[in-house]
Amino acid sequence: MVHRKGSRGHVSNDQPETISRKRQGELGQFFTQEHVATFMAGLFQKPVETVRLLDAGAGDGILLSAFVRHQRGCGYQGPISVDAYERDELILPDLESNIGSLEKECHVTIEIIRGDFIGHGSRLIGEGREPRYTHAILNPPYRKIHSRSGHRAQLRAIGLETVNLYSGFVGLALAMMEPGGQLVAILPRSFCNGPYFEPFRRFLLSRAALKHIHLFQARDKAFQGDRVLQENVIIRLSKGERHGAVMVSTSSDDRFSDYIETSHAFGTIVLPEDPHQFIHIPTGNGADPLAGPAFRFRLGDLGLSVSTGPVMDYRIREELCAEPEPGAVPLLYPAHFSGQALQWPRPGSKKPNAIRFNERTAKWLLPNGWYTLVRRLSSKEERRRIVAQVLDPEKLPAARIGIENDFNIFHVGKQPLERRLAHGLATYLNSTAVDESFRRFNGHTQVNASDLRALRYPSREMLLELGDWAMRSPTVHQQAIDQAIDHLRLRRD
Numbered sequence: 001m002v003h004r005k006g007s008r009g010h011v012s013n014d015q016p017e018t019i020s021r022k023r024q025g026e027l028g029q030f031f032t033q034e035h036v037a038t039f040m041a042g043l044f045q046k047p048v049e050t051v052r053l054l055d056a057g058a059g060d061g062i063l064l065s066a067f068v069r070h071q072r073g074c075g076y077q078g079p080i081s082v083d084a085y086e087r088d089e090l091i092l093p094d095l096e097s098n099i100g101s102l103e104k105e106c107h108v109t110i111e112i113i114r115g116d117f118i119g120h121g122s123r124l125i126g127e128g129r130e131p132r133y134t135h136a137i138l139n140p141p142y143r144k145i146h147s148r149s150g151h152r153a154q155l156r157a158i159g160l161e162t163v164n165l166y167s168g169f170v171g172l173a174l175a176m177m178e179p180g181g182q183l184v185a186i187l188p189r190s191f192c193n194g195p196y197f198e199p200f201r202r203f204l205l206s207r208a209a210l211k212h213i214h215l216f217q218a219r220d221k222a223f224q225g226d227r228v229l230q231e232n233v234i235i236r237l238s239k240g241e242r243h244g245a246v247m248v249s250t251s252s253d254d255r256f257s258d259y260i261e262t263s264h265a266f267g268t269i270v271l272p273e274d275p276h277q278f279i280h281i282p283t284g285n286g287a288d289p290l291a292g293p294a295f296r297f298r299l300g301d302l303g304l305s306v307s308t309g310p311v312m313d314y315r316i317r318e319e320l321c322a323e324p325e326p327g328a329v330p331l332l333y334p335a336h337f338s339g340q341a342l343q344w345p346r347p348g349s350k351k352p353n354a355i356r357f358n359e360r361t362a363k364w365l366l367p368n369g370w371y372t373l374v375r376r377l378s379s380k381e382e383r384r385r386i387v388a389q390v391l392d393p394e395k396l397p398a399a400r401i402g403i404e405n406d407f408n409i410f411h412v413g414k415q416p417l418e419r420r421l422a423h424g425l426a427t428y429l430n431s432t433a434v435d436e437s438f439r440r441f442n443g444h445t446q447v448n449a450s451d452l453r454a455l456r457y458p459s460r461e462m463l464l465e466l467g468d469w470a471m472r473s474p475t476v477h478q479q480a481i482d483q484a485i486d487h488l489r490l491r492r493d
């Protein structure tokens with residue numbers, strides 16, 4: 001067991017007082033808890049001959065210790081050598097002392113490499129001198145990598161274009177492993193969907209088989225970034241192996257008391273026809289509720305598009321008006337909706353009510369009309385992640401309108417939708433089936449336009465019927481929406 005003071009959560013930022021929060025942020029320092037380290041160590045298959053382990057971003061050594069103890073505990077007597085990369089001077093004494101006792105107890109050789117894993121590892125690969133690890137165990141740092149940074153260029157040189165240190169660490173570690181090598185890592189779930197991590201997903205999935213995904217269902221504050229609360233996952237990869245069955249397990253927290261696991265074909269985790277290689281994580285035993293033929297359409301098949309609201313208020317503050325005024329048009333924020341009802345203007349609201357209509361702003365404005373809007377951020381307490389609303393143009397006295405960036409907006413080539421379609425789409429998106437399907441590939445409170453593009457939809461005719469039905473009933477309850485979607489599922493047209 002490593003020496004460490006008590007802390008909460010499966011990754012935690014309770015640390016020695018010497019390490020300030022700012023410094024933790026700079027180093028992406030969130031430390032693994034004992035239970036989780038033990039679970040991760042237990043995911044490896046029993047080694048056959050020699051073990052060469054990599055722990056990149058080792059912190060105080062909790063993961064490498066759990067690994068070594070687990071192997072020795074299972075009776076593995078062969079040689080174990082470990083490379084532990086760590087760049088933080090303040091944590092190094094803890095690492096050294098934990099390693100000292102481990103070396104004595106478990107007959108293992110450990111080298112600490114003091115410095116930057118990305119710079120050092122990518123250089124070794126460039127020179128053809130990488131050590132070819134058999135095992136890697138990682139809780140990598142979480143921090144954005146800027147597009148012009150040295151890290152970005154070093155990772156690009158090994159064929160990985162990526163936006164965060166955590167994906168850089170995992171990609172580089174994989175590149176340093178020998179065929180058949182096993183890698184276990186705890187990561188925020190954000191790499192499973194969205195455009196930014198697509199090159200990383202391709203990098204991983206083309207070099208290794210995904211063998212196991214564990215999902216912590218409680219979102220953890222430790223990976224909070226960009227206003228997004230994320231779920232965390234643990235993955236196990238096997239380098240050079242073909243994809244086959246994937247074990248998917250879940251637990252609500254790091255005690256694993258409600259642990260369940262089920263095996264799934266790889267084709268249900270990464271759909272064969274998906275050009276973006278989203279990683280779906282089925283929770284429970286059920287199939288994807290949108291998997292049937294009734295919901296086989298993509299947005300493009302329906303002639304529809306979805307984009308983020310074009311008005312980025314922080315870029316054009318001088319053009320915003322607190323209240324409506326001559327020469328300005330309505331500007332809509334989520335605050336202008338209460339449930340399904342649009343309330344515009346909202347006098348005295350913290351958010352502006354209008355935007356000036358002039359040469360500078362014209363390109364951000366849309367013709368007033370019927371649209372379906374989906375909020376980009378749902379609150380943690382909300383039952384559904386996707387909250388869709390219908391924009392009723394009759395409530396807005398203007399020919400053009402501004403939609404703020406906190407919305408996703410469905411449109412037809414930047415023109416409004418047919419009224420029935422706007423209602424049908426909102427009803428469909430507000431169903432439990434859509435929510436469940438969405439949660440299989442998105443673990444954020446953030447809904448991106450790319451996620452809405454990745455969903456499957458019913459036919460245009462079905463959406464129009466759904467719209468007719470919704471327009472006839474002023475308040476539609478969740479149960480009624482879900483029944484309507486069940487009826488669609490059983491239809492054959």
Ligand SMILES: C[S@@+](CC[C@H](N)C(=O)[O-])C[C@H]1O[C@@H](n2cnc3c(N)ncnc32)[C@H](O)[C@@H]1O
Pocket residue numbers: 027028029030031032033056057058059060061062063085086087088091115116117118138139140141142
């Ligand atoms: C998320 S923490 C995990 C620490 C430990 N492995 C654990 O599981 O508790 C990531 C560690 O990576 C270290 N780190 C950050 N950037 C690094 C880099 N470029 N090279 C090596 N280590 C780095 C941090 O100092 C931190 O200790």
